[in-house]
Amino acid sequence: MALSPPISEIAQLKDRPELAALLGWNINVVQAVKLDRDELTITLEPSSIREACAILRDDSTVTCNLFSDLTCVDWYPSEPRFDIAYHLLSTQRKARVRLKARLPGDEPRIESVVSVYPAANFFEREVFDLFGVRFEGHPYLRRIMMPEDWEGHPLRKDYPVEGYR
Amino acid sequence: MSTPTYTASMEQGQDNTMILNMGPQHPSTHGVLRLVLEIDGESVLRIMPDIGYLHTGIEKTYEAKFYQQCVPLADRMDYLSPFTNELGYVLAVEKLLGIEAPPRAQWIRVLMTELTRINSHLVWLGTHALDIGAMSVFLYCFREREDILRLYEMLAGQRMFDSYFRVGGLAMEVPLGFFDRVKQFADRFPERIDEYENLLTGNPIWTRRTKGVAHISAEDALAIGLTGPALRASGVDFDLRRDMPYSGYEKFQFKVPVSNDGDVFARYILRVEELRESNKIVQQCLAGMPEGPIKADAPKIVLPEREKMKTQMEALIYHFKIVTEGFVVPAGEVYVAVESPRGELGFYVVSDGTAKPYRVHVRAPSLANLQALPKLCEGRLIADVVAAIGSIDIVLGDVDR
Numbered sequence: 001m002a003l004s005p006p007i008s009e010i011a012q013l014k015d016r017p018e019l020a021a022l023l024g025w026n027i028n029v030v031q032a033v034k035l036d037r038d039e040l041t042i043t044l045e046p047s048s049i050r051e052a053c054a055i056l057r058d059d060s061t062v063t064c065n066l067f068s069d070l071t072c073v074d075w076y077p078s079e080p081r082f083d084i085a086y087h088l089l090s091t092q093r094k095a096r097v098r099l100k101a102r103l104p105g106d107e108p109r110i111e112s113v114v115s116v117y118p119a120a121n122f123f124e125r126e127v128f129d130l131f132g133v134r135f136e137g138h139p140y141l142r143r144i145m146m147p148e149d150w151e152g153h154p155l156r157k158d159y160p161v162e163g164y165r
Numbered sequence: 166m167s168t169p170t171y172t173a174s175m176e177q178g179q180d181n182t183m184i185l186n187m188g189p190q191h192p193s194t195h196g197v198l199r200l201v202l203e204i205d206g207e208s209v210l211r212i213m214p215d216i217g218y219l220h221t222g223i224e225k226t227y228e229a230k231f232y233q234q235c236v237p238l239a240d241r242m243d244y245l246s247p248f249t250n251e252l253g254y255v256l257a258v259e260k261l262l263g264i265e266a267p268p269r270a271q272w273i274r275v276l277m278t279e280l281t282r283i284n285s286h287l288v289w290l291g292t293h294a295l296d297i298g299a300m301s302v303f304l305y306c307f308r309e310r311e312d313i314l315r316l317y318e319m320l321a322g323q324r325m326f327d328s329y330f331r332v333g334g335l336a337m338e339v340p341l342g343f344f345d346r347v348k349q350f351a352d353r354f355p356e357r358i359d360e361y362e363n364l365l366t367g368n369p370i371w372t373r374r375t376k377g378v379a380h381i382s383a384e385d386a387l388a389i390g391l392t393g394p395a396l397r398a399s400g401v402d403f404d405l406r407r408d409m410p411y412s413g414y415e416k417f418q419f420k421v422p423v424s425n426d427g428d429v430f431a432r433y434i435l436r437v438e439e440l441r442e443s444n445k446i447v448q449q450c451l452a453g454m455p456e457g458p459i460k461a462d463a464p465k466i467v468l469p470e471r472e473k474m475k476t477q478m479e480a481l482i483y484h485f486k487i488v489t490e491g492f493v494v495p496a497g498e499v500y501v502a503v504e505s506p507r508g509e510l511g512f513y514v515v516s517d518g519t520a521k522p523y524r525v526h527v528r529a530p531s532l533a534n535l536q537a538l539p540k541l542c543e544g545r546l547i548a549d550v551v552a553a554i555g556s557i558d559i560v561l562g563d564v565d566r
């Protein structure tokens with residue numbers, strides 16, 4: 001099972017229903033695509049994330065009805081610093097898709113998807129708590145893992161593993 | 166924690182309501198879950214889970230370890246199902262590397278994962294029944310759990326955090342007589358399930374405490390992110406083992422029990438059915454266990470056999486390099502999900518082409534399932550909250566990580 005090189009041409013992947021639905025909605029929001037190790041990643045314009053999620057959930061050819069996961073990757077010190085990764089699952093098609101939004105290191109903020117997927121609630125709070133990314137429109141954006149009066153965001157790469165002593 | 170977390174939002178409550186703080190040391194919250202309830206008499210108007218008391222920063226620790234050093238960390242998240250966590254992690258790293266464990270290793274992994282499911286469901290059944298007032302079930306369940314823990318001990322030397330799976334295979338061959346012991350257990354286990362069912366399923370007190378309690382519809386369950394038995398109890402027929410098979414699950418015949426009732430009783434009966442199905446998978450594993458190696462043929466990733474290390478120079482060099490420098494994983498990212506006893510356990514592993522993971526995120530099924538608690542409890546009685554917490558089967562080590 002050797003690794004095959006990733007495919008990143010939109011033209012080669014436009015048969016995938018997730019990508020087709022997003023391109024059909026607005027061709028400008030898709031910044032990049034990648035099919036690597038059988039996993040499809042679609043990088044989106046950050047401001048479009050909520051509407052893109054709504055389309056992937058409601059489109060009858062995509063039917064991503066289960067919000068699996070949301071997390072963040074800190075690429076400090078390069079820019080754009082934060083990758084927000086959304087994992088959606090369709091229980092009918094038994095297929096996953098990863099959406100990605102890249103945010104700057106300075107005041108990272110993105111629209112919340114809780115109104116589309118209520119399941120995103122705790123995940124967005126976790127990313128807010130541990131990375132300091134603000135989710136606009138979240139119903140209750142407070143720290144979830146760390147104490148309320150904690151300073152800093154522990155999962156950022158510039159935060160030492162052993163903490164500040 | 167200096168200030169109560171939910172004061173601001175709770176102030177909107179009416180004058181005739183009361184704020185009740187449940188946990189984090191409450192025995193029925195299965196660990197350190199704190200619930201803030203707004204109640205009017207006995208009925209619950211609002212409920213807010215407050216978590217983080219067990220947050221140990223495992224995801225941060227991952228970033229400082231070599232890939233092979235992360236397996237024991239995976240054990241320690243969901244401490245009731247260590248093998249499932251290990252399986253999710255090693256499958257993710259194997260996918261990043263583009264290697265696959267040999268068939269025998271995959272079958273032993275399935276065997277241990279299903280024993281783990283039985284173990285975890287037994288703890289759940291015992292404590293859930295204890296919460297609702299059926300004391301004796303706990304003693305029966307822990308009798309069989311003890312048998313499984315002894316099997317773990319025989320296999321890997323430890324009763325809980327076994328660290329037995331490795332990237333590319335298993336740590337070692339199973340000890341002599343292990344499969345016979347598993348067979349003895351699996352042969353008598355169905356009778357034991359009947360014993361639990363005799364105590365509970367037809368019991369009028371049990372059915373009154375659970376039937377129609379904490380109902381959730383299929384649409385709500387999907388929207389809130391419920392997975393695993395709790396989702397199937399609401400009528401969504403989805404099981405990762407059958408629908409998106411991994412580690413050779415497509416070779417096994419088993420039923421995925423589904424119910425349309427969506428209440429605490431449905432979730433109970435479904436997990437009991439899963440005990441029977443898991444036992445069948447264990448039997449199939451034992452019957453068809455393939456012979457062969459238990460480690461993939463990837464000398465730069467898998468530690469060599471002890472014998473080879475003592476006799477061959479290359480093996481010694483590889484051993485030294487893996488232990489001191491780790492192995493390099495090609496850059497990329499994968500999301501691998503396995504069906505844990507609680508639901509979809511996902512590992513999102515990002516590699517930057519070095520020997521340490523750049524980022525590991527765990528999609529904890531307990532965290533997502535916990536979000537459903539307000540939906541399950543609001544408008545019901547305080548006593549039902551206890552039944553509802555038990556029925557979504559959360560492990561706080563998994564919630565907080």
